[in-house]
Amino acid sequence: AVVATELRCQCLKTISRIDFKTIQSLKVTPPGPHCTQTEVIATIKDGQEVCLDPEAPLVRRIIQKILNK
Amino acid sequence: AVVATELRCQCLKTISRIDFKTIQSLKVTPPGPHCTQTEVIATIKDGQEVCLDPEAPLVRRIIQKILNK
Numbered sequence: 001a002v003v004a005t006e007l008r009c010q011c012l013k014t015i016s017r018i019d020f021k022t023i024q025s026l027k028v029t030p031p032g033p034h035c036t037q038t039e040v041i042a043t044i045k046d047g048q049e050v051c052l053d054p055e056a057p058l059v060r061r062i063i064q065k066i067l068n069k
Numbered sequence: 070a071v072v073a074t075e076l077r078c079q080c081l082k083t084i085s086r087i088d089f090k091t092i093q094s095l096k097v098t099p100p101g102p103h104c105t106q107t108e109v110i111a112t113i114k115d116g117q118e119v120c121l122d123p124e125a126p127l128v129r130r131i132i133q134k135i136l137n138k
Contacts, residue, residue: 024101029094030135038138054136063132066099067123069107 009035016056018042020065028054028063078104085125087111089134097123097132 010029022044029039040052040059052059079098091113098108109121109128121128 023099025096025098027094027096028132028135030092031138032093038135040136060136063097063136066097066107067109067129067132069100 009037009039010041011037011039011051014040014051014053014056016053017058018044018050018052018062020062023062023066026052026063026066078106078108079110080106080108080120083109083120083122083125085122086127087113087119087121087131089131092131092135095121095132095135 024043024045024047027039027041027043029035029041031037038054040054040063042050042052044050052062093112093114093116096108096110096112098104098110100106107123109123109132111119111121113119121131123129
Protein backbone atom coordinates (compact mmCIF):
# COMPACT_ATOMS: atom_id res chain seq x y z
CA ALA A 1 0.00 0.00 0.00
CA VAL A 2 1.42 3.41 -0.99
CA VAL A 3 1.98 6.00 1.78
CA ALA A 4 1.58 9.62 0.54
CA THR A 5 2.93 12.81 2.17
CA GLU A 6 1.65 14.16 5.49
CA LEU A 7 -0.62 16.95 4.20
CA ARG A 8 -3.38 14.70 2.99
CA CYS A 9 -4.46 11.13 3.64
CA GLN A 10 -1.41 8.93 3.94
CA CYS A 11 -3.16 5.74 2.86
CA LEU A 12 -4.29 5.37 -0.73
CA LYS A 13 -4.84 1.62 -0.43
CA THR A 14 -5.15 -0.55 2.67
CA ILE A 15 -4.76 -4.24 3.40
CA SER A 16 -6.82 -6.11 5.98
CA ARG A 17 -4.46 -8.96 6.85
CA ILE A 18 -0.87 -8.84 8.14
CA ASP A 19 1.41 -11.19 10.05
CA PHE A 20 1.48 -9.91 13.61
CA LYS A 21 5.10 -10.95 14.05
CA THR A 22 6.31 -8.61 11.30
CA ILE A 23 4.92 -5.49 13.02
CA GLN A 24 7.45 -3.16 14.63
CA SER A 25 4.90 -0.44 15.45
CA LEU A 26 1.45 0.83 14.51
CA LYS A 27 0.48 4.45 14.00
CA VAL A 28 -3.22 5.24 14.45
CA THR A 29 -4.35 8.65 13.19
CA PRO A 30 -7.90 9.91 13.75
CA PRO A 31 -9.65 11.92 11.02
CA GLY A 32 -8.43 15.50 10.95
CA PRO A 33 -8.26 18.60 8.76
CA HIS A 34 -5.74 16.89 6.49
CA CYS A 35 -7.73 13.62 6.04
CA THR A 36 -11.32 12.62 6.72
CA GLN A 37 -10.59 8.97 7.45
CA THR A 38 -8.95 7.14 10.34
CA GLU A 39 -5.62 5.71 9.22
CA VAL A 40 -3.65 2.76 10.64
CA ILE A 41 -0.09 2.53 9.37
CA ALA A 42 2.11 -0.42 10.36
CA THR A 43 5.88 -0.08 10.30
CA ILE A 44 7.15 -3.55 9.65
CA LYS A 45 10.48 -4.99 10.68
CA ASP A 46 12.21 -4.19 7.39
CA GLY A 47 11.29 -0.52 7.87
CA GLN A 48 8.52 -0.51 5.25
CA GLU A 49 5.22 1.22 6.02
CA VAL A 50 1.95 -0.57 5.22
CA CYS A 51 -1.56 0.87 5.47
CA LEU A 52 -4.04 -1.35 7.29
CA ASP A 53 -7.84 -1.23 7.11
CA PRO A 54 -9.02 0.29 10.43
CA GLU A 55 -12.32 -1.56 10.14
CA ALA A 56 -10.84 -5.02 9.47
CA PRO A 57 -11.52 -7.32 12.45
CA LEU A 58 -7.98 -8.75 12.25
CA VAL A 59 -6.47 -5.27 12.49
CA ARG A 60 -8.51 -4.54 15.61
CA ARG A 61 -7.52 -7.87 17.15
CA ILE A 62 -3.84 -7.09 16.42
CA ILE A 63 -4.12 -3.75 18.24
CA GLN A 64 -5.83 -5.49 21.20
CA LYS A 65 -3.13 -8.16 21.20
CA ILE A 66 -0.36 -5.55 21.33
CA LEU A 67 -2.09 -3.72 24.20
CA ASN A 68 -2.54 -6.97 26.14
CA LYS A 69 1.13 -7.98 25.85
CA ALA B 70 6.52 12.15 30.12
CA VAL B 71 10.08 11.96 28.71
CA VAL B 72 10.64 10.11 25.41
CA ALA B 73 14.10 8.48 25.18
CA THR B 74 15.95 7.39 22.01
CA GLU B 75 14.82 4.48 19.83
CA LEU B 76 17.33 1.85 21.00
CA ARG B 77 15.67 1.22 24.33
CA CYS B 78 12.25 1.85 25.84
CA GLN B 79 10.96 5.22 24.70
CA CYS B 80 8.71 5.77 27.70
CA LEU B 81 10.26 6.41 31.11
CA LYS B 82 6.99 7.67 32.60
CA THR B 83 3.42 7.30 31.36
CA ILE B 84 0.15 9.11 32.00
CA SER B 85 -3.22 7.40 32.04
CA ARG B 86 -5.50 10.31 31.13
CA ILE B 87 -5.41 12.60 28.08
CA ASP B 88 -7.90 14.80 26.28
CA PHE B 89 -8.93 12.89 23.16
CA LYS B 90 -9.25 16.10 21.14
CA THR B 91 -5.55 16.96 21.55
CA ILE B 92 -4.37 13.72 19.95
CA GLN B 93 -2.95 13.99 16.43
CA SER B 94 -1.80 10.35 16.28
CA LEU B 95 -0.96 7.37 18.46
CA LYS B 96 1.99 5.04 18.02
CA VAL B 97 1.60 1.58 19.54
CA THR B 98 4.80 -0.48 19.81
CA PRO B 99 4.73 -4.10 20.96
CA PRO B 100 7.54 -5.43 23.19
CA GLY B 101 10.66 -6.14 21.18
CA PRO B 102 14.40 -6.68 21.46
CA HIS B 103 14.87 -3.02 22.33
CA CYS B 104 12.16 -2.83 25.04
CA THR B 105 10.23 -5.46 27.00
CA GLN B 106 7.06 -3.41 27.43
CA THR B 107 4.30 -2.31 25.08
CA GLU B 108 4.50 1.43 24.53
CA VAL B 109 1.75 3.86 23.48
CA ILE B 110 3.03 7.28 22.43
CA ALA B 111 0.59 10.06 21.57
CA THR B 112 1.67 12.90 19.31
CA ILE B 113 -0.46 15.82 20.37
CA LYS B 114 -1.50 18.75 18.24
CA ASP B 115 1.39 20.98 19.30
CA GLY B 116 3.83 18.29 18.13
CA GLN B 117 4.75 17.11 21.61
CA GLU B 118 5.01 13.37 22.31
CA VAL B 119 3.39 11.95 25.44
CA CYS B 120 3.67 8.39 26.73
CA LEU B 121 0.35 6.80 27.69
CA ASP B 122 -0.23 3.81 29.96
CA PRO B 123 -1.19 0.88 27.65
CA GLU B 124 -3.17 -0.70 30.48
CA ALA B 125 -5.21 2.37 31.43
CA PRO B 126 -8.90 1.82 30.52
CA LEU B 127 -9.17 5.39 29.17
CA VAL B 128 -6.24 4.80 26.80
CA ARG B 129 -7.89 1.65 25.45
CA ARG B 130 -11.22 3.48 25.02
CA ILE B 131 -9.41 6.27 23.12
CA ILE B 132 -7.88 3.74 20.70
CA GLN B 133 -11.30 2.10 20.21
CA LYS B 134 -12.87 5.54 19.67
CA ILE B 135 -10.30 6.42 16.97
CA LEU B 136 -10.86 3.07 15.21
CA ASN B 137 -14.64 3.57 15.29
CA LYS B 138 -14.52 7.04 13.77
